[in-house]
Amino acid sequence: xxxxxTLENMSVEWWERLYKRCxxxxxxxxxxxxEMDGRVMASLFYEPSSRTxxxxxxxxxxxxxxxxxxSDPNTSSAAKGETLADTIRVFTTFSDVAVIxxxxxxxxxxxxxxxxxxxxxxxDGGHTHPTQTLADLTTISMYRGKIGGIxxxxxxxxxxxxxxxxLIHALSKFPDIKFTMISxxxxxxxxxxxxxxxxxxxxxxxxESLEDVLPELDILYMTRVQKERFADRAEFERYxxxxxxxxxxxxxxxxxxLIMHPLPRADEISPDVDSDPRAVYFDQxxxxxxxxxxxxxxLLTPEF
Ligand code: CP
Numbered sequence: 001x002x003x004x005x006t007l008e009n010m011s012v013e014w015w016e017r018l019y020k021r022c023x024x025x026x027x028x029x030x031x032x033x034x035e036m037d038g039r040v041m042a043s044l045f046y047e048p049s050s051r052t053x054x055x056x057x058x059x060x061x062x063x064x065x066x067x068x069x070x071s072d073p074n075t076s077s078a079a080k081g082e083t084l085a086d087t088i089r090v091f092t093t094f095s096d097v098a099v100i101x102x103x104x105x106x107x108x109x110x111x112x113x114x115x116x117x118x119x120x121x122x123x124d125g126g127h128t129h130p131t132q133t134l135a136d137l138t139t140i141s142m143y144r145g146k147i148g149g150i151x152x153x154x155x156x157x158x159x160x161x162x163x164x165x166x167l168i169h170a171l172s173k174f175p176d177i178k179f180t181m182i183s184x185x186x187x188x189x190x191x192x193x194x195x196x197x198x199x200x201x202x203x204x205x206x207x208e209s210l211e212d213v214l215p216e217l218d219i220l221y222m223t224r225v226q227k228e229r230f231a232d233r234a235e236f237e238r239y240x241x242x243x244x245x246x247x248x249x250x251x252x253x254x255x256x257x258l259i260m261h262p263l264p265r266a267d268e269i270s271p272d273v274d275s276d277p278r279a280v281y282f283d284q285x286x287x288x289x290x291x292x293x294x295x296x297x298x299l300l301t302p303e304f
Contacts, residue, residue: 002299003112003119007130007169008196015173017304018134019141022287022294029062035297036065042095043069044087045122046102047228051263051285052122052131056099059292068094085114092116097300103228118299126160126229132262133166134295135288139280140219142287143258148175153213155182155243156223156268158189160230163262164223168193172200179204180213184242186235187225210243214252220245222261222268240267247272260284 025032041060045053049071057067069091070076078087084107092098092115100108101122108121123129140147152171154164158181168189171177179197181189181204188206197204207213214220222245230236245259250273253259261269261281273279298304 001115001118002304003108003115003121004130004295004299005109005112005119005121006128007133007166010170010173012173015137015170018291018294018298019138021297022138022291025293026290032063032293032297034064036060036063036300039063039065039096039300040094041065041067041069041296042091042098042117043067043071044073044091044098044100045069045071046073046100046107047123049101049122051288052101052129053099055285055289056120056122056131056292059289059296062289063293063296065096065296069099084111088114089116092119097296120295120299123162126162126165126226128166128169129162129262130166130170131292131295132163132288133170134291135284136163136167136221136260136262137170138287138291139260139284140258142283143280144218147171148177150176150218151178151180151216152219152221153180153182153210153217154189154221154223155210157187157225157229157239158183158193158223159187160226161223164189164221165193167221168197172197172202177202180217181206182208182210182213182243184208184239187239187242210245211249211252214249215254217253217257219258219260220253222259222265224261224264224266224268227266243268244270245273246270247276250276250278253278 088111097118099120099122105125105127107124112119225239259279
């Protein structure tokens with residue numbers, strides 16, 4: 001059974017097949033309108049979501065499939081004390097694929113053991129978020145024509161930002177990638193991610209200043225300080241608003257730079273940046289649905 005739990009072992013060939021199909025779906029949506037006829041997707045969200053949850057639902061429905069599940073586990077028998085293992089056994093009995101988001105790192109990997117169908121990790125705590133990364137890779141590919149040969153700045157809460165951890169896994173597979181980690185020391189990248197980069201011989205720098213590095217970047221990937229991951233409210237308040245990209249600051253960036261953000265944003269990109277052609281964060285939302293369509297086909301079609 002094929003699951004999508006992490007991109008740590010993603011191959012470039014797998015990515016290229018997914019991306020090629022994604023482009024074809026965008027160009028010829030009617031060719032794919034019945035691809036998932038008769039299939040059911042379980043959408044199991046233990047944490048709030050707008051993009052991931054609804055883009056997966058839209059993806060399945062645009063392919064002709066149907067969706068069931070919950071966005072609040074308290075509407076399921078979890079509220080009566082049913083275990084996660086039993087919940088997964090039940091929902092995956094009814095469905096052909098299950099998309100799960102949870103607040104605990106490693107949940108998707110754990111539930112795959114009990115599942116009767118493919119599991120897709122829609123975010124596991126502060127750990128990883130592979131399908132956001134697929135949306136990010138699609139956006140980069142659409143704008144730049146390829147993924148290699150970039151200097152990307154990852155800015156904000158690198159400690160808790162699961163989209164950053166997955167993006168590092170995926171980008172490390174492509175040639176000539178340079179990272180600069182932009183964060184206060186207290187929100188620095190976890191040591192596992194640094195170890196991963198070093199093990200692959202990937203070049204990365206560290207800076208606390210966005211302004212210092214912005215002129216050198218091909219891509220600036222902004223992230224939100226992840227309020228929900230802080231046990232200590234005072235610590236969150238200390239970091240909140242630590243970086244703010246404004247239209248004035250954007251003047252420092254290259255003319256062909258891309259400004260990305262997995263969204264939702266809190267206060268790290270001011271609305272006056274939105275109309276700049278370099279701001280592509282709503283394109284990430286658009287491409288996210290199509291690459292998820294491609295992923296559903298990949299996981300549910302026996303020959304792939
Ligand atoms: N980018 C992302 O995961 O957004 P949601 O939390 O709205 O799904």
